[in-house]
Amino acid sequence: MEHIVTFDTNKQAITATTGTLLTEAAHEAGIDLTQPCGGQGRCGRCAVQVTEGSVRSRSTLRLSPEDVAAGYVLACQAVVEGDVSIHVPPQEALERRLTTDRTVAEVQVPAGYDPAVQPICRVTLTLTPPSMDDQTDDWSRLQTAVRQETGIGELQVSLSLLRKIGSVLREGEWQVTAVLDISHFPGNFGVSGKIIDLLPGHVPTDTPLWGAAIDIGTTTVSVWLVNLLTGEVVQQAAEYNRQIRRGEDVISRIIYASKGNGRAEICDLVLETINGLLERTCQRANPSQGHKEEKPLSSLRPCGDNIVKATITGNSTMIHLLLGIPAESIRLSPFVTAVNHIPSLTAKEVGLAIHPEAVVDCLPGVASYVGADISTGVLSSGVDDSEQVSLFLDIGTNGETVLGSHDWLVTCACSAGPAFEGAGVQHGMRATRGAIEEVWINGETYEPTYRVIGDAAPKGFCGSGLISLLAEMFLTGVVDKSGNFNHMLPTKRIRQGEHGWEYVVVWADEGAGKDISITHVDVDNLLRAKAAIYAGFEVLAEGVGFPLEAVERVLIGGAFGKYINVEKAVEIGLLPDMPWENFQFLGNTSVLGAYYALLDPQLRDRVADIASRMTYIELSADNSFYEAFTSALFLPHTDMSRFPSVAKEMMKAE
């Protein structure tokens, strides 16, 4: 049966029979959809949107539920079954997801967010001027006006605000606008608060109030600029943490900070990073066309001083170093932090380039290697709020893992090492332009194809590339289940190199200028890393007596998790073997949780509750860990019954 397929790119309609792949139909219409994975439905680069009609889709791997809801399908996995209209998104829209500094992702304002009871509010006040009959002092007069307008009885005030009250009241001729933060008095909602700022005149009530949610990653710092009146995320920006120049991982930064002037320098570097991002989000949020009036509205555009609240999340080391708190005890046995629950601070104290009196909440962490980023991740992923038992993980140097539900939460950090972050591997690199992020190996020729971030010449492997490569090597027999190279295979790509056996993915003449290979040592490192993470799952599950296979959801957070290929991660035994639909990729759950906590004091308190409730299991002190680790040092595992789908695939391959 013939159907009409229309593509918006060139407005050309073609006819196609039922069952024709959309990629084929597109080719017919003169459109070449990118397919770096070779049409296996794994890379997501051939995503298109069905705008009219419908198609039958075999797999929507790498598409978010929102994408699917919006009609997106993978062209290589979808077949024609009727007349359809197809929107082909510009390639850069897809590419953009792979650069560090992303544009605004679709972020949902948390359900139930009510701007009317927001923790920050702006009130316009008209005061009775003082007279010889009423010589009340300015501050009492202002408090009375606030009380009459809002019912807030007790106001905290800073010395710097007291210094300017008199002039603002007079400049505004006793008409002023106060910015109040009542988020720190949840028990007394509406009864007490803090006055953050006072502005002369009546500022229109719909003028945005700005807040910032900040996530300090060891590698990447993310800042979201939020309109507190609507809850909307107006801008997002991310950048490498400038501390990287003083060490790639937390340990080397702790050591650097413990010497000489290191602590101050390390602190300054992350503040520079954050403040630079804050400035960037503000600049972008300012429309180039001016407002109707330049004053006083112009002064209320987002800019440092108009950001009146911030939440900060990050791992425990990052939070310590930001605040200039010595972090040495984090790296030395018995690995304790100086502080997990940090009291509210002001921006001035922290050094953030926002309103100096803005309240800054550094969200609470659990332990040295399970920080606030995990607490906020649990919040935003809803692990603590679900009856389902979820496994939440953030794969990085430490592979923080949480297992639990609304009844219980256990967590651990696996010292996986930085292999999945591209370090500890000869040709490893961070997930930047030039990194090979996915590899496919032909099972007959052992020739690889690969996809490079930014479509640049390949330079090395990032974490997802390594997972993909290891899985393909295993499935094609390049390495056996112990990770040993099969040097009997008929390919020049397996060879004896400087560091023993290796498999060459890129020849020097393919643009890299050098051979890019993975060595026996690299494979060992990756095996240890994935074994540590998987063993962590087991220890958590055993610790609470909950069978790992009974986990209902696997929630993967973190920037890295966003690009991981689940199928391959399961194939190497990094992730437990479960149906696709049980896995969810949540992106930066950490900053999302910080954003929730920014908007809603009750959600902020829930982060504290999560941090307090989570039972931390120290793996290095756990006897069962070593056994679980040893069993997991194979591809995918010693116990193949844990990986039935992989076993099935291997049978097929044989």
Place this chain on the structure above:
Amino acid sequence: MEHIVTFDTNKQAITATTGTLLTEAAHEAGIDLTQPCGGQGRCGRCAVQVTEGSVRSRSTLRLSPEDVAAGYVLACQAVVEGDVSIHVPPQEALERRLTTDRTVAEVQVPAGYDPAVQPICRVTLTLTPPSMDDQTDDWSRLQTAVRQETGIGELQVSLSLLRKIGSVLREGEWQVTAVLDISHFPGNFGVSGKIIDLLPGHVPTDTPLWGAAIDIGTTTVSVWLVNLLTGEVVQQAAEYNRQIRRGEDVISRIIYASKGNGRAEICDLVLETINGLLERTCQRANPSQGHKEEKPLSSLRPCGDNIVKATITGNSTMIHLLLGIPAESIRLSPFVTAVNHIPSLTAKEVGLAIHPEAVVDCLPGVASYVGADISTGVLSSGVDDSEQVSLFLDIGTNGETVLGSHDWLVTCACSAGPAFEGAGVQHGMRATRGAIEEVWINGETYEPTYRVIGDAAPKGFCGSGLISLLAEMFLTGVVDKSGNFNHMLPTKRIRQGEHGWEYVVVWADEGAGKDISITHVDVDNLLRAKAAIYAGFEVLAEGVGFPLEAVERVLIGGAFGKYINVEKAVEIGLLPDMPWENFQFLGNTSVLGAYYALLDPQLRDRVADIASRMTYIELSADNSFYEAFTSALFLPHTDMSRFPSVAKEMMKAE
């Protein structure tokens, strides 16, 4: 009848008959007691102490109740009536009272002060070190230990303390001493507090904890160093406010502070003054002989960082300028302050050179010209705690006056001008060395005698000297009740000078190098000043419908009040005409109140209550004030029935 009189100065005993004046007996024994007032019982310089036996004393004017209780008498007013032993205090002990920087006065620890429930406490803690089985963070571990030791559940902590907790815990090998301030949680006494400092090791519990009570006068700044464990005032020091170089009175300082960099400069000047005094008290309090051990005790001697709490009082302008709060509105109609009730601050914020995290309470004032110094004066004088109706006054530029009891309090400030502070008078000066502080005029020769502060060559008149001189001129007829000079009197001392009629007290050849006189213009200024103050009393009394003559106590605070001669002040109509015993001279009631508030959070809260309860009457907006003022522009008053004792004395003189 003969008695044996023994003087300790030269151990010589003489015999004297009943009724012999002690001054005569002393002369007999070869001891010349100073009598600048000529033996009239007015100057207090001939005070001696009866150590055995007793004498009959006609007047104890200028002796404190404590002095009298200790056996002090005025030698010129006491006669022998039995065998007695007399201690003649060294002259410098009497002189000392007249210098700015006094030594420790006898200060009573407030009744009911219980060091066991003091608002600052030091607790020694032994923590369980962390282990792989207990990876609690340092701050939670410390909080738990504090809670177990004290029951204090919630602790506030500063970022700077969080930065050092880890190293202190380890340096002390998990034995530490915490300094806690629980004074700001009177409602939750023992439930929440602030941790001020943490020291390694166990500091002996009897090691003093230091506090500072600070009084910022326009002219003089006073600092008391207090051992918070015992409540004892260990050192006192006072010095001219270094702001004086930028203006003698509050108005000129406000103007100076409002221009250019003036606000910062004025703030720095008073901080320099306070910090210099703090250093001086600490140095003096450190015994020159070292402690048994140099460490860690030496670090707990009083020094900036070991002062862990401070209270500050002063007039509203002084408090504003200290905190860098613009004070312009204080001097401009309708004369309002920026803030009367200042929230608790830290020493770091204020700029005090004490422990940076020490809580600093700037005590509350009532109005622009009735400041915290009056609130604390009311507290320490007990006006608000008595069933008796008291008139409390602090005579200076503004002559702040409070009338009231524990049921009601009204207050006003009379713009008396600086005449009583030595300004606005041709030969006026502050009460320093060389100032004539008391004058007597012979009613027949019109020749004066006078007493000079520091027994130096006379340079001019201080406030008490002017009161004394005006009273003597009036009683001897040198001026009439309108203040006009009687130039018909047979004396060269009344003469026509550059500024009209004047009376010469000191001839140039008496050591001053110039004639020192009081002019007609000076007399007018003094009349206006005293009329303003007296009119203030009347307006307060009328305002509440309480007859001025029914006042049961007149309490005179302030450094100036300490040296005023009541008799003469009544003679010129500055003070109401009442029996001597109704007057009490209380010295620096302001710093005394700050000291009370330092020791006891309930007393600090009582200052706030006093400030809130006091009804402020603005005299410049009060119609009855002008009338009362005009009536008071005479010596002593238009209405002589208000001054019966003066009328009687005048009758005698005639």
